[in-house]
Amino acid sequence: MDNQFPSPAGSAELELCWERLARQQPQCGFGQLGICCRNCAMGPCRIDPFGEGPQLGVCGADADTITARNFLRMVAVGASAHSDHGRAVAETLIKVARKEAPGYQIRDEYKLVKLALELGLEPKNLTVEELALKVGQWAQNQFGQQEGELFFLRRAPLKRYDLWKKLGIVPRGIDREVVEALHRTHMGTDQEYHSLMSQASRCALSDGWGGSMIATELQDVLFGIPQPMVSQVNFQVLKKDTVNIIVHGHEPLLSEMIVVAAEEPDLIQKAREKGARGINIAGICCTANEILMRHGIPLMGNFLNQETAITTGAVDLMAVDIQCIMQSLPAIAACYHTKIVTTSDKARIPGAVHVQFTEETALEKARELVRQAIENFGQRKGKPVDLPGEEVDLVAGFSHETIAYLLGGMFRSSYRPLNDNIIGGRIRGVAGVVGCNNCKVEHDSGHLTVVKELVHNDVLVLQTGCSAIASARAGLLDPVKGLDYCGQGLREVCEAVGIPPVLHLGSCVDNSRILVAAAAVVREGGLGDDLSDLPVAGAAPEWMSEKAISIGQYFVASGVFTVFGVTFPVLGGRNLTHYLFHEVENELGGRWAFEPDPKKMAGLMLAHIDKQRKKLGIDKARERILFDMAMRREL
Ligand code: SF4
Ligand code: MSK
Numbered sequence: 001m002d003n004q005f006p007s008p009a010g011s012a013e014l015e016l017c018w019e020r021l022a023r024q025q026p027q028c029g030f031g032q033l034g035i036c037c038r039n040c041a042m043g044p045c046r047i048d049p050f051g052e053g054p055q056l057g058v059c060g061a062d063a064d065t066i067t068a069r070n071f072l073r074m075v076a077v078g079a080s081a082h083s084d085h086g087r088a089v090a091e092t093l094i095k096v097a098r099k100e101a102p103g104y105q106i107r108d109e110y111k112l113v114k115l116a117l118e119l120g121l122e123p124k125n126l127t128v129e130e131l132a133l134k135v136g137q138w139a140q141n142q143f144g145q146q147e148g149e150l151f152f153l154r155r156a157p158l159k160r161y162d163l164w165k166k167l168g169i170v171p172r173g174i175d176r177e178v179v180e181a182l183h184r185t186h187m188g189t190d191q192e193y194h195s196l197m198s199q200a201s202r203c204a205l206s207d208g209w210g211g212s213m214i215a216t217e218l219q220d221v222l223f224g225i226p227q228p229m230v231s232q233v234n235f236q237v238l239k240k241d242t243v244n245i246i247v248h249g250h251e252p253l254l255s256e257m258i259v260v261a262a263e264e265p266d267l268i269q270k271a272r273e274k275g276a277r278g279i280n281i282a283g284i285c286c287t288a289n290e291i292l293m294r295h296g297i298p299l300m301g302n303f304l305n306q307e308t309a310i311t312t313g314a315v316d317l318m319a320v321d322i323q324c325i326m327q328s329l330p331a332i333a334a335c336y337h338t339k340i341v342t343t344s345d346k347a348r349i350p351g352a353v354h355v356q357f358t359e360e361t362a363l364e365k366a367r368e369l370v371r372q373a374i375e376n377f378g379q380r381k382g383k384p385v386d387l388p389g390e391e392v393d394l395v396a397g398f399s400h401e402t403i404a405y406l407l408g409g410m411f412r413s414s415y416r417p418l419n420d421n422i423i424g425g426r427i428r429g430v431a432g433v434v435g436c437n438n439c440k441v442e443h444d445s446g447h448l449t450v451v452k453e454l455v456h457n458d459v460l461v462l463q464t465g466c467s468a469i470a471s472a473r474a475g476l477l478d479p480v481k482g483l484d485y486c487g488q489g490l491r492e493v494c495e496a497v498g499i500p501p502v503l504h505l506g507s508c509v510d511n512s513r514i515l516v517a518a519a520a521v522v523r524e525g526g527l528g529d530d531l532s533d534l535p536v537a538g539a540a541p542e543w544m545s546e547k548a549i550s551i552g553q554y555f556v557a558s559g560v561f562t563v564f565g566v567t568f569p570v571l572g573g574r575n576l577t578h579y580l581f582h583e584v585e586n587e588l589g590g591r592w593a594f595e596p597d598p599k600k601m602a603g604l605m606l607a608h609i610d611k612q613r614k615k616l617g618i619d620k621a622r623e624r625i626l627f628d629m630a631m632r633r634e635l
Contacts, residue, residue, distance in 0.1 A: 014335055016307045017326065017439045033572030034067040040187035049572050059187060067573030068193035068200075069185040071549065074569060075200045075207075076181035078550025081323055082509050083143065083174045083211025084346075085251055089218040090139035092253055095359045096222065097133035103257055103363030106132055107224040115217055119151065132221070139214045145173030150210045156515075157522045159530040160559060164205065167587060169198055169557065171206035178203060193576045201557035201588070208554030213512035219290070223256055226293035226397040226506065228406070228499075233472040235305075236391035237298035238314040242280035243271045243377040245370065246300055246309055249321030250507060252290035254343050254357045255283070257366035258319065259295055267367065271374045279370060284309060285324050286465060286507035293397045293506050301473070302444070302466035303544075304437040310338045313385045317373035321357070322347045324436070324545060337379035341369060394477035396468070396504035400517040406497055415517070415524040417497075418460075422535060423526050423618050426489035428458040429609030430521075432514045432555070434467050435540030435548045438566050444470035446541030446565050446598045451476060453602035455501040458487035459609065464511050467541070468504040476502040511551050515558060528616055532559025532589025535612040537605035541565040541598050552592065556580075559589035561608040563601050568594035 015023075030036040030046040037057055038044040045057030047066060056062055061069075095101040106112060106128055113123050116131050119138055123131050142150055149170045153161055164170045171177045181203040184190035190199070220226075238244045245262065247255040261267060262279040271279050282300040283291055291297040300309050303324055309315055310329065315338045318329065322344050330351030333340045342349050343357040343365070353372075357365050398406075401413070408414030421427040431454050437443055447470035451461050455476070463471055475481040482500035483491050494501050505513045518531050527534055538555045540548050543564055555562045570576050571594070585591040595601040613619040 014311065014332060016311075016332070017304065017328070020328075021439050030572070032567060034070045034569045035063050035572030037061060037066045037069070039069065039185065047572060061191060064193040064573040064576045065191045065196070067570040067576050068196040069190075071570050071576075072181050072196050072200045072203070073185050074546040074549040075204050075553050076178050078545065078547035079174075079181075079203050079207035079211065080178045081547050082207045082215065082550065083178070085322065085509055086211040086213075086215035086218070087140070087143050088251060088253065089215050089222065090136050090143075092359050093132055093218050093222060094136035094140070097129045097136055099129070101359040101362065103260065103366075104222060104359065106221060108221050111217070111225055112221045115221065135221070136218070139218060142210060142214060143174045146176060147172055150174070150206060152209045152213045153205070155519055156209065156558065157519055157530050160532070163530075163588070164557075167198070167201075169202040169205065171202050171210060174206045174210045177206040193573065193579065197576075197579065197584070200553050204550045204553035205557050207550045208512055208515055208558065212509040213515070215509040216506070216512045219252060220399070223252060223290075223294050225401050226399045227402055228395050228397045229296040230393060230395055231292055231296040231298050232391045233299040233301070233394055233469065234389045234391050235300065235309075235312055235387045236389060237280075237282045237300055238309075238312060238387055239277070239280050240314060240385050240387070241277045243274070243276045243278070243316050243373050244314050245279065245281050245373045246284055246315050246318040247281065247287045247291065247321075248284040248306055248318055249325055249344075249347070250286040250290075250323045250509075251321045251344075252287060252294075253359070254319065254321060254362060254366060255287050255291050257362040258369060259291055259297060260363060261366040261370045264367070267370050267374065270371070271377065274374055274378050276374070276377050279374070286509075287321060289396075289465065289468065289504070289507040289510075293504075299394075299469050299472060302437055302469035304439060304443045307332050310336055312387055313337075313380070313383055314387060316376040316380070317341060317369060319343055319369050320347065320349075320352075323547070325349065337376060337383065339372060339376050341372070392473055392475055392478070394472040394504070395479055395500055396472070396477060398499075398503040398505050400505075400513045400520065403503065403517060404520065406499060415520045419521060419524045419526050421489075421493050425618065426458065426493050427460050428487075428489070428606070429535035429537070429612070430460045430462060430518075431536065431605055431609075432462045432464075432511070432538040432560075433541065434464045434508075434511055434538070434551065435543040436466050436545050437470070438542045438544040440566055441542045444473065444542075446601075447471060448474050448476075449598035450539055450541050450602045450605075451502060452485050453599060454605065455482075455485045455490060456487055457602075457606055458490040459606070460490060460493075461502045462505055462514050462517070463502055464505050464514070465508045468502075471502045472504065476500065477504055508547055508551070515554075518558075518560075530559055530589065533612065533616065535609040535616070536560060537608045538562040539564070539601055539605060541601060556584065556590040556592055557588055561590055561593070561605070563593040563595055563604055565594075565596050565598060565601055567596070568592075
């Protein structure tokens with residue numbers, strides 16, 4: 001519960017999330033265990049976890065049903081958030097194709113054509129716009145599709161796809177699975193926890209291999225496939241003498257335009273006239289990750305930095321879009337000069353200024369926001385600015401395509417070197433460490449303990465979201481400094497290829513890149529024929545969002561061992577907990593685990609990776625060969 005930052009520059013009385021958490025104590029134990037239900041007006045009902053009080057709700061629902069319904073609702077909300085993000089990108093692509101979105105362009109025609117060919121479209125004789133329209137409309141249809149199956153499921157290994165079919169959990173359409181999840185949790189509908197969990201898998205798969213994947217793919221088409229680039233992270237990326245704009249949330253649609261507007265000479269001139277050296281943009285949360293990956297815009301911080309960013313006194317305007325935005329921001333900003341601007345009709349906050357973003361007027365609105373920030377710079381009027389810490393260098397921008405290029409080269413891009421190094425034992429396994437901050441845990445400490453322990457034990461770590469920002473701040477995304485944390489085997493590979501031991505793959509929707517990369521590793525051969533055969537594990541050490549539950553469930557349903565820290569939302573349903581932590585592995589090949597101690601969490605992941613290596617017959621120590629220059633060149 002530590003706030004590692006200095007007290008706010010403007011007011012000693014200001015309450016931040018840590019103080020509000022303290023005021024919430026003691027938090028409801030029934031809620032923490034997932035055994036309260038308010039799904040109908042005969043409730044709210046709660047189950048006594050000690051077995052002495054009521055064991056059934058008024059309708060007869062037991063602890064497993066109640067926890068399963070609550071869990072499924074979390075998956076549905078998480079999947080809807082990611083997928084609605086994907087829908088917005090599809091709509092933008094369509095508007096760009098119809099020339100209704102001035103300011104945007106299709107930056108990656110190569111990815112558009114590649115995607116079109118995968119979809120079975122014939123790009124020949126079509127203009128880029130005509131092709132983009134077809135791809136955008138295809139994506140839109142994936143949301144409303146009523147029958148059949150989502151297209152991207154076929155990117156999974158055949159064995160996995162067949163398993164999903166056999167289990168009857170193939171998602172039909174994205175919206176349909178979210179709606180059915182909500183329907184099943186209505187009072188008196190699905191009251192069998194296995195059945196509810198099947199829908200949790202189907203709904204979560206419609207996120208990971210559906211809505212999130214659509215968001216990632218189409219953002220790459222519109223804004224370009226990320227390429228590795230150098231940037232910085234920390235409070236120091238804000239500058240005392242520039243107009244500072246923070247973009248925060250998840251969608252890159254408006255922030256891309258803010259980046260364009262901030263480079264326009266007349267706006268820079270205006271900023272200078274106000275006494276600023278220039279216009280500076282920095283990001284928080286996943287909007288930050290999106291524009292970091294494609295423009296190298298620096299990271300101010302992650303989820304738990306959104307309030308402390310304002311308390312630096314250096315933020316002239318914070319533009320927020322959707323998800324993970326605290327309602328407290330306008331109240332905190334009121335103690336400073338910062339202007340909080342909401343930009344999505346889906347995410348309004350009392351006390352914030354609202355500037356409605358539309359694709360048709362995006363650049364115009366972006367300029368308006370930059371102008372407001374410039375005006376507001378004048379309101380600082382010599383008030384104290386406190387920028388703690390140091391700027392830390394990082395390299396980000398690792399899409400699944402660029403990882404293949406880096407490993408295999410532009411002309412034979414391939415995951416073969418990765419597979420060979422896993423088989424040879426230089427790389428023990430691969431871990432996805434993702435997810436939020438949670439103020440119940442010391443800021444970033446869960447992420448950093450897990451990641452450092454993994455790389456020390458030769459596990460290559462793939463990251464997204466706020467977890468990646470935590471590692472960036474600790475220097476783990478620096479290809480030189482990051483090596484200090486590595487075991488010898490991982491270090492040799494990272495040195496040879498020139499990558500950090502922790503690869504930043506992007507925002508929360510970009511967890512879909514991890515799925516695609518894992519499928520490519522299976523396809524490359526030598527490590528089994530399903531995702532569940534791989535020596536890989538997933539973790540969200542400091543999760544807080546319902547989106548994390550959806551991500552966890554689609555990882556588990558894709559065959560991945562997945563550990564969450566902080567708390568786990570079904571612990572009051574004993575049978576359900578046993579099912580998710582143990583039995584489900586027999587069906588899906590993946591399973592959940594809960595471990596609040598990050599060191600032990602890493603231990604569980606390493607034990608799983610070793611178990612997988614043994615099953616694959618690659619657990620025997622091989623003779624260690626140090627790479628000479630010729631071998632490095634070959635790699
Ligand atoms: Fe209680 Fe059942 Fe209504 Fe839930 S659905 S509030 S358990 S009566
Ligand atoms: S922003 S979902 S706090 S990772 Fe994607 Fe961070 Fe979690 Fe939001």
